[in-house]
Amino acid sequence: MKLHRAVVAWLLAELLPVAPAAAEPITLRDDAGSSVMLARPAERIVSLLPSLTETVCELQACDRLVGVDRHSDWPAAVKALPQLGGLEDTQIERLVALKPDLVLVARSSRALQRLRALGLPVLALEPQNAADTARVITTVAAALGRSEAGAQLQQRLQQRLAAAAARVPAAWRGRALYVEVASTPYAAGEASFIGETIRALGLGNIVPAALGPFPQLNPEFVLRAQPALLVLPRRVAEELPRRPGWARLQAVAAGRICALAADPWDALVRPGPRAADAAEALVDCLLRLPPPA
Amino acid sequence: MNTLVRRLVATRTAASPMRLAAALLLVLLALVLLGLAAGAEGLSTAWAQDAALIGDIRAPRTLGAALAGALLGLAGALSQGLFRNPLADPYLLGTAAGAGLAVTLVLAAGGLLGVELGLATGGALARLGLSGAAFVGAIGGMALTLVMARGATRPLTLLLAGVVVGVLLTALGDLLVLASPEALRGQRVFMIGSTSFLGWDSAAALALGLAVALPLAVRLARVLDALVLGEASATSLGLALPRLRLVLVALLALATGCAVAQVGLVAFVGLVAPHLVRRLVVVRHGALLALSALAGAVLLLGADVAARVLVAPQELPVGVLTAVFGGAYLLLLLWRRGRLA
Amino acid sequence: MTQDTAPPLEGRGLVCTLGGRRVVDGVSLALQAGQWAALVGPNGAGKSTLLQLLAGLHAAEAGELRLQGRPLAAWPPRERATRLAWLAQQGEAEAELPARSLVELGRLPRHGLLGAPDATDATAVALAMAETETTAFAARRLSELSGGERQRVLVARALAVEAGVLLLDEPVAHLDAPHQLALLRGLRQRARDGAAVAVVLHDLNLALAADRVLVMDRGRLVADGPPADAALRAALVAVFGHAFTVEQVVAAGQPRWIAVPSV
Numbered sequence: 001m002k003l004h005r006a007v008v009a010w011l012l013a014e015l016l017p018v019a020p021a022a023a024e025p026i027t028l029r030d031d032a033g034s035s036v037m038l039a040r041p042a043e044r045i046v047s048l049l050p051s052l053t054e055t056v057c058e059l060q061a062c063d064r065l066v067g068v069d070r071h072s073d074w075p076a077a078v079k080a081l082p083q084l085g086g087l088e089d090t091q092i093e094r095l096v097a098l099k100p101d102l103v104l105v106a107r108s109s110r111a112l113q114r115l116r117a118l119g120l121p122v123l124a125l126e127p128q129n130a131a132d133t134a135r136v137i138t139t140v141a142a143a144l145g146r147s148e149a150g151a152q153l154q155q156r157l158q159q160r161l162a163a164a165a166a167r168v169p170a171a172w173r174g175r176a177l178y179v180e181v182a183s184t185p186y187a188a189g190e191a192s193f194i195g196e197t198i199r200a201l202g203l204g205n206i207v208p209a210a211l212g213p214f215p216q217l218n219p220e221f222v223l224r225a226q227p228a229l230l231v232l233p234r235r236v237a238e239e240l241p242r243r244p245g246w247a248r249l250q251a252v253a254a255g256r257i258c259a260l261a262a263d264p265w266d267a268l269v270r271p272g273p274r275a276a277d278a279a280e281a282l283v284d285c286l287l288r289l290p291p292p293a
Numbered sequence: 294m295n296t297l298v299r300r301l302v303a304t305r306t307a308a309s310p311m312r313l314a315a316a317l318l319l320v321l322l323a324l325v326l327l328g329l330a331a332g333a334e335g336l337s338t339a340w341a342q343d344a345a346l347i348g349d350i351r352a353p354r355t356l357g358a359a360l361a362g363a364l365l366g367l368a369g370a371l372s373q374g375l376f377r378n379p380l381a382d383p384y385l386l387g388t389a390a391g392a393g394l395a396v397t398l399v400l401a402a403g404g405l406l407g408v409e410l411g412l413a414t415g416g417a418l419a420r421l422g423l424s425g426a427a428f429v430g431a432i433g434g435m436a437l438t439l440v441m442a443r444g445a446t447r448p449l450t451l452l453l454a455g456v457v458v459g460v461l462l463t464a465l466g467d468l469l470v471l472a473s474p475e476a477l478r479g480q481r482v483f484m485i486g487s488t489s490f491l492g493w494d495s496a497a498a499l500a501l502g503l504a505v506a507l508p509l510a511v512r513l514a515r516v517l518d519a520l521v522l523g524e525a526s527a528t529s530l531g532l533a534l535p536r537l538r539l540v541l542v543a544l545l546a547l548a549t550g551c552a553v554a555q556v557g558l559v560a561f562v563g564l565v566a567p568h569l570v571r572r573l574v575v576v577r578h579g580a581l582l583a584l585s586a587l588a589g590a591v592l593l594l595g596a597d598v599a600a601r602v603l604v605a606p607q608e609l610p611v612g613v614l615t616a617v618f619g620g621a622y623l624l625l626l627l628w629r630r631g632r633l634a
Numbered sequence: 635m636t637q638d639t640a641p642p643l644e645g646r647g648l649v650c651t652l653g654g655r656r657v658v659d660g661v662s663l664a665l666q667a668g669q670w671a672a673l674v675g676p677n678g679a680g681k682s683t684l685l686q687l688l689a690g691l692h693a694a695e696a697g698e699l700r701l702q703g704r705p706l707a708a709w710p711p712r713e714r715a716t717r718l719a720w721l722a723q724q725g726e727a728e729a730e731l732p733a734r735s736l737v738e739l740g741r742l743p744r745h746g747l748l749g750a751p752d753a754t755d756a757t758a759v760a761l762a763m764a765e766t767e768t769t770a771f772a773a774r775r776l777s778e779l780s781g782g783e784r785q786r787v788l789v790a791r792a793l794a795v796e797a798g799v800l801l802l803d804e805p806v807a808h809l810d811a812p813h814q815l816a817l818l819r820g821l822r823q824r825a826r827d828g829a830a831v832a833v834v835l836h837d838l839n840l841a842l843a844a845d846r847v848l849v850m851d852r853g854r855l856v857a858d859g860p861p862a863d864a865a866l867r868a869a870l871v872a873v874f875g876h877a878f879t880v881e882q883v884v885a886a887g888q889p890r891w892i893a894v895p896s897v
Contacts, residue, residue, distance in 0.1 A: 070471075071474060086471065089471070182478050182479075182482060183479065183482060183490070184482050184487050184489050184608075184610070185489065211606070211607060215607045216607055216608050216609075216610065217333075217606060217607060217608065218332065218333045218489070218601055218605060218606050218607070218608045219350060219489055219490065220332045220333040220346055220350055220351075220606075221333035221606040223333075223346060223349075223350070224333055224346075233475075235475075239422070239423075242422075242492070242494075243490050243492065244349050244350055244353055244354070244490065244491070244492030244493065245345070245346065245349030245350045245492075248345060248349065377728065512748060513747065515739070515742065515747055516747065518731060518735060518736070518739055519739050519742065521726060521728075521729045521731055521736065521776075522722070522726060522736070522739065522788075522791070523722055523724075523726045525686070525691050525720075525722055526720070526721075526722050526726075528691060528711075529689055529690075529691060529715060529718075529719070529720040530715050530739060530740075530742045530743055530795075531711040531712035531713075531714065531715030531716070531742065531743045532711070532742070532747065533711060537747075571730050575730070575731075575732045575773065575774070575775050576732070577731055577732065577735040578731075
């Protein structure tokens with residue numbers, strides 16, 4: 001079946017009058033190591049992972065999206081698109097009915113095998129850190145036929161990160177942060193994507209790389225480390241004073257807490273092209289707070 | 294080996310409950326001391342330096358873990374006595390599912406913006422806080438089970454209703470979680486159980502729960518003894534079984550609800566504690582309930598200390614450790630049974 | 635009829651239907667103090683159900699039941715429980731309780747759930763355990779006892795109640811001959827001391843040693859009288875399909891009856 005499609009695609013490419021670059025088949029490699037060939041740049045894209053949706057939109061191809069997953073929520077316009085379920089329960093029939101010519105899924109998606117078996121071109125991509133993000137941008141840009149835009153996007157992101165880092169006041173440089181991703185508490189360490197963003201800003205992390213990307217910490221560890229800043233989702237920040245002993249944290253007493261709303265928080269924790277958004281939001285928050293002693 | 298086993302069997306039945314109580318108390322005391330020393334750097338005896346940490350974090354956490362374990366042990370023994378089933382645990386009658394749903398509701402309401410129903414009910418729950426919600430949910434789940442079973446007259450009906458309610462409420466929770474991914478993470482944390490943030494207010498709530506539930510349960514323990522004779526015989530002794538069973542079920546809900554509200558759905562403590570006691574002594578239910586509470590305290594506090602110490606400064610989830618201990622103990626029981634047979 | 639002269643337990647026209655079948659069909663009887671009666675009949679005759687009706691564990695659809703002259707339903711449960719003790723046919727065996735604790739349950743009606751046992755309770759328990767020869771394993775778990783030992787502990791529980799009316803459903807099942815006899819002798823003594831005792835028995839030889847035999851067949855009380863009564867013996871033989879004959883023997887100078895199988 002795949003061979004048949006490839007032959008047809010080749011024939012069409014050779015026989016139809018074509019514009020110079022767009023007629024060439026695009027070969028892509030995804031994170032699972034599979035090779036996918038597209039006859040032409042994708043025009044009807046389904047994305048089943050928020051960071052992949054964001055990547056497509058950052059590459060100015062939001063209009064080419066025909067369907068997204070339930071959790072994709074940036075930019076606001078994508079919420080109007082057909083929502084095709086989450087990681088576990090993708091609505092296959094509905095997806096196929098949209099006649100996409102490219103499907104972007106997470107590596108861990110259960111729908112991956114099924115969609116491939118149905119003959120759809122599927123790219124399994126799941127960025128876990130900055131390096132992954134760069135690679136994903138390149139791959140998606142190539143699929144869109146916009147490789148230069150991909151390179152430009154990456155450049156822009158680097159520039160924005162550097163600009164944000166430049167805005168960080170001297171008093172904050174090198175100071176250690178505490179980012180909590182789940183209560184119990186689970187922290188984002190240096191080895192995580194969030195940790196990379198923080199490092200790019202010239203800030204530190206109380207959780208060293210040796211403890212892994214998302215260790216479950218003894219709360220005492222945080223109290224002893226006395227982080228200069230706490231970064232939490234807004235809801236968690238509200239109940240922070242009720243935690244036993246946390247009122248003793250200098251950061252709590254001085255109000256050095258960045259209680260992020262849903263949108264900047266999602267941008268911070270999702271490895272993807274919005275790391276620069278998150279960094280900027282973080283620095284904005286920093287500038288509003290009293291500097292650490 | 295056989296003579297050793299035979300000697301063990303002989304000493305088991307000869308051991309007195311008082312001696313077991315003393316032994317458990319000693320172990321508990323040792324664990325309390327360890328608990329006060331277990332911090333982010335493993336075990337440390339720098340008491341003076343860490344005074345603030347001990348007072349703020351370690352002391353209430355240690356006390357809280359012990360009290361929660363006691364409540365779970367008590368609830369487990371009550372459950373096994375009420376249903377005359379050694380595999381019964383405190384979460385049978387919809388308490389766990391109810392608490393889980395309430396917690397999911399609060400978490401989802403916190404994140405969700407557009408779901409009208411969630412906001413309307415979530416708001417009031419959110420004010421109570423997560424612990425309050427879990428407690429209300431546990432009691433609610435039990436109440437729903439009682440309504441479905443139309444009272445506590447027949448234990449089998451009650452059990453079946455509990456299963457149905459459990460499945461129903463869990464499914465509702467899963468549906469909620471689909472719509473709200475933040476709720477998923479919080480729900481998972483709740484399901485596995487955690488002692489990390491037990492403060493003095495948690496410890497006080499747990500102490501209150503234990504102070505109410507334990508004496509009352511021990512007072513009524515004779516009913517559980519009578520149930521051993523069978524429903525008909527117990528009735529022939531003049532006991533108003535439906536009403537008494539209702540009271541015991543209410544105590545079960547109270548004990549479970551209090552524990553679950555503070556530490557989440559910790560596995561195995563309620564199941565294993567009564568087994569351990571029964572292995573070691575021959576007692577009537579009054580003593581069994583009290584000793585199970587003591588054994589439960591030892592189990593959960595032991596797991597909590599291990600959780601803090603084994604991979605410091607990281608922590609292992611306490612629910613995983615209780616499952617490992619509990620599972621290992623049940624395996625040991627199976628093995629012993631195989632050798633004796 | 636005043637409470638003093640009324641029979642300890644009296645039932646008239648008792649009817650009970652289970653699963654569409656009349657298990658007890660218009661039975662009338664009166665248990666007398668000082669007598670021990672054996673209740674016999676083929677399988678499915680309704681003996682256990684009748685005993686449960688008499689004990690108030692099952693509501694009869696029709697008929698009257700009076701305990702010491704007062705309708706059974708009118709008695710508060712605890713008071714009824716002090717005057718009427720019942721033993722189940724199938725003893726529960728999955729008990730981790732120590733044997734003594736189980737026997738002590740027989741004193742619950744007297745001191746109540748929240749009350750504490752006193753000296754009279756201790757005496758009653760000790761007596762019951764001595765009678766059933768269970769004192770030796772008072773501290774052992776019920777589940778660790780043999781079938782016979784467990785049965786004796788359960789009987790001891792019923793005896794410990796020290797009720798005026800004793801309704802025992804197959805108390806000598808699983809027991810060997812010496813223990814069976816010891817138990818029945820104990821029951822006879824209790825009857826002589828003033829109790830009204832009714833015992834379901836399968837062994838007809840033991841039943842024929844009772845003061846009175848109640849013969850049931852298909853829900854009806856077919857015969858009711860002392861073994862000396864020829865009509866009773868004839869009814870007994872008929873109900874069991876002439877599988878045996880009843881012969882008289884002389885044992886220890888007393889006339890006795892035994893059932894001889896017609897092999």
